[in-house]
Amino acid sequence: MxxxxxxxxxxxxxxxxxxxxxxxxxxxxxxxxxxxxxxxxxxxxxxxxxxxxxxxxxxxxxxxxxxxxxxxxxxxxxxxxxxxxxxxxxxxxxWIPEPLPGRTEWISGRPGGAAVDPADRVTLDESVGLAFLVVLESxxxxxxxxxxxxxxxxxxxxxxxxxxxxxxxxxxxxxxxxxxxxxxxRPSATAAPRRTGVVSAFKEAWEAKDIDALIGLLDPDAVATADGGGLARSFLDPIEGGERIAHAWAGLADRRPDGMTLLERTVNGQPGLVAQQDGVIVTVLAFEVVGDRITHIWVVRNPEKLRRWTTG
CATH class of the missing domain: 1.20.140.160 (PhyR, sigma-like (SL) domain)
Structure with a gap:
């Protein structure tokens, strides 16, 4: 020793x-x-x-x-x-809990770099899913x-x-x-491959500005919550209802600036999305999926909560 x-x-x-x-x-x-x-x-x-x-x-x-x-x-x-x-x-x-990248993104905000000290890495299991952490907040x-x-x-x-x-x-x-x-x-668990498929389909529909496809992927009572912390532009009040969320996301696609790309990433051990602006992650999206529908979307834009994604 x-x-x-x-x-x-x-x-x-x-x-x-x-x-x-x-x-x-x-x-x-x-x-x-x-x-x-x-x-x-x-x-x-x-x-x-x-x-x-x-x-x-x-x-x-x-x-x-x-x-x-x-x-x-x-x-x-x-x-x-x-x-x-x-x-x-x-x-x-x-206020949304701080999202954490998966193992492959737990370095410099991007896959492919050198691993961080394992002592500083959180074990990403069911007890750190964002939906679970949100319940803990209550x-x-x-x-x-x-x-x-x-x-x-x-x-x-x-x-x-x-x-x-x-x-x-x-x-x-x-x-x-x-x-x-x-x-x-907490609803009944949805199998990981199905969750991944739903999030992937949501990404494709969002990029295509396909409102009907988005509505089909969202639960009628779905809720979208954003956290900008007053440091990044975001909607302050939750958006309730699948149709309202679909139209809001189509509007976001219309206003997407040049140089912004959407990528599938692991967020707290679950399938999620990130938005990169000129190679820097500026938004992390986590999803709760029940069956084949999205019931909740959490959008984190507060830069203070994205440090693990941008600086490791």
């Missing part, structure tokens, strides 16, 4: 590699809790700062450093979630933490209770309430 100097103590730290090996787990946890990789990285950095603020004696007294890091990171995220609610009340337009901070820790990361309710400062029974109720929200909001 490589030994390096421990920050702040000036002597070798034989456990540094073991401590830093927890980083990927903490990033995965914090992203699911916060819906923002930028905030997740800040939360994990704060967690490590607290670890290295302790003396070596205090560190050595901790029986399970990994469990300690998870507990602290979860508490940091719980505090961030509380303050985030207030910030989002003043957010311009709708939960209270305590519900979200209890649900993610127990149902996604398999912590016991006794462990969850220590983190959120409630009894195990109360945490069980929080997780059950969150579970009901998820079940009510």
């Amino acid at each position: 490589t030994t390096r100097s421990e920050p702040g103590h000036g002597r070798p730290d034989p456990g540094l590699d073991a401590i830093m090996s927890e980083r990927r787990h903490l990033i995965n946890l914090a992203y699911r809790l916060l819906g923002s990789l930028t905030e997740a990285e800040d939360a994990v950095q704060e967690t490590y700062t607290r670890w290295y603020a302790m003396s070596r004696q205090e560190q050595d007294a901790i029986e399970s450093p990994g469990a300690w890091l998870t507990t602290v990171a979860s508490r940091v995220c719980l505090n961030v979630l509380g303050s985030a609610r207030a910030r989002r009340e003043t957010y311009v337009g709708e 939960m209270t901070p305590a519900e979200r933490v209890a649900f993610i820790l127990h149902d996604v990361f398999c912590h016991s309710f006794a462990e969850v209770a220590e983190i959120v400062g409630r009894t195990p029974a109360a945490c069980r109720q929080l997780a059950a309430s969150a579970r009901r929200r998820v079940r009510a909001a």
Whole structure:
């Protein structure tokens, strides 16, 4: 094992590699809790700062450093979630979780480059689908933490209770309430090849400005939500209804500037689209597909949420 100097103590730290090996787990946890990789990285950095603020004696007294890091990171995220609610009340337009590229796009915003540090990569499974993260946004901070820790990361309710400062029974109720929200909001899963086919067909119809084809691909009660954050032009209020969305997207195609191209990409592990302007990704679109119809489109244009797509 490589030994390096421990920050702040000036002597070798034989456990540094073991401590830093927890980083990927903490990033995965914090992203699911916060819906923002930028905030997740800040939360994990704060967690490590607290670890290295302790003396070596205090560190050595901790029986399970990994469990300690998870507990602290979860508490940091719980505090961030509380303050985030207030910030989002003043957010311009709708707030959508930060979308993440798939493995092949997780570098410099484009396929084909050098891979990033695996410790900084979020594992893209069902629990980070954008539709799932949007449901999490409807939960209270305590519900979200209890649900993610127990149902996604398999912590016991006794462990969850220590983190959120409630009894195990109360945490069980929080997780059950969150579970009901998820079940009510999430439709039956559509097979991945079918989802890919629907998104591909939507792209073709959009580029062809084929309103009838777009209507056929959209659920009559479909909703489109955009997030520009006041930093990029987008529609502020959700567009409701398949026909209205089809006409709006045909209008977008009419106004598409020169140099803009649409590409099929993986968004949070699901089929999606990106719009490139002169080679730079300026919009990411995620879809919820039920059967053969699109029920929701999320359009992220806030440049602060597209950094993973443009700079890696």
